Amino acid sequence: MSKIDPTARVEDGAVIGEGTEIGPFCIIGPNAVIGANCKLIGQVTVIGHTSIGDGCVISPFAVLGGAPQDLSYKGEPTRLEVGSGCSIREGATMNVGTIKGGGLTRVGNGGYFMNNSHVGHDCMVGNNVIFATSATLGGHCEIGDFVYIGGLSAVHQLTRIGPQVMVGGLSGVRDDIIPFGLANGQYAALEGLNLIGMKRRQFTKQRRATVQSFYQKLFHGPGTFAERLAAAQPLAGEDPAIAEILDFIGKRKHRPICLPAIEK
Structure with missing residues (x-):
């Protein structure tokens, strides 16, 4: 059974999963759904139409399901969905979606x-991400699996960050970052591949060398980036990671592709 501290306020209609602990002074709104075996340590606020998966641990002063920071929002019943097994530390915030943005914010x-x-x-936001202290996403961002965003970094609205990217601390990200990329800087520039992350994801030495060779041709070869991109298309068959990078670039939406500083 769930365990709810007597000082917590759990509104009628809220759903609390089996084995979940709601600590002191938490506020749980009437449209919240919290999965099994979660732990809300204390002074956690879960409001809006928010669902939280099983096994999450949420620290004091986190606010999940708050209204979007968007002037067009008029109180519509939009949603926030948080996956299972997340650790959400002190003061972290996640907002529900907007009607114009599809009505849903999703965290893996x-x-x-x-x-x-x-x-x-x-x-x-994908699975197994790490957001360091004060890492911030503007609205409508797309973040892939195994992304690391360094402390005090901000990602501009409508930006895409591909899987297995590492963003250095104190970075301002305003361009789309290719899968497996390493980006850093006040106006973040591409500095190479996240080779340590690739190694952790069981990329062999040969695969890393193949993708590195492709990266050098695409971002540091002769000619313009558009010319190099066109020439690189036949390389998609050399490795699935290369195909993933090319596909990501091909699906560009609102932001340009983040390039090395020499290209900017």
Whole structure:
């Protein structure tokens, strides 16, 4: 059975999963659904139409399901969905979506969100991400699996970050970052591939060398980027990671592709 501290306020209609602990002074709204075996340590606020998966641990002063920071929002019943096994630390915030953005903010499984990190409205965040202290997403961002965003970094609205990317601390990300990329800087530039992350994901030495060779041709070869991109298309068959990078670039939406500083 769930365990609810007598000082917590759980509104009628809220659903609390089996084995979940609601600590002192938590506020749980009437449209909240909290999965099994979660632990809300204390002074956690879960409001709006928010669902939280099983096994999440949420630290004090986190606010999940708050209204979007968007002037067009008029109180519509939009949603926030948080996956299972997430750790959400002190003061982290995640907002529900907006009607114009599809009405949903989604966070995947196994994420680690350090203190004061923020997921804006209508963002789509993948699995096993790490947001360091005060890492911030503007609205409508798309973040792939196994992404690491360094402390005090901010991602501009409508930006895409591919899977297995590492963003350095104190970075301002305003361009789309290719899968497996390493980006850093006040106006973040591409500095190479996240080779340590690739190694952790069981990429062999040969695969890493193949993708590195492709990267050098695409971003540091002769000619313009558009010319190099066209020439690189036949390389998609050399490795699935190369195909993934090319597909990501081909699906460009609102932002340009993040390039090395020499290209900017």
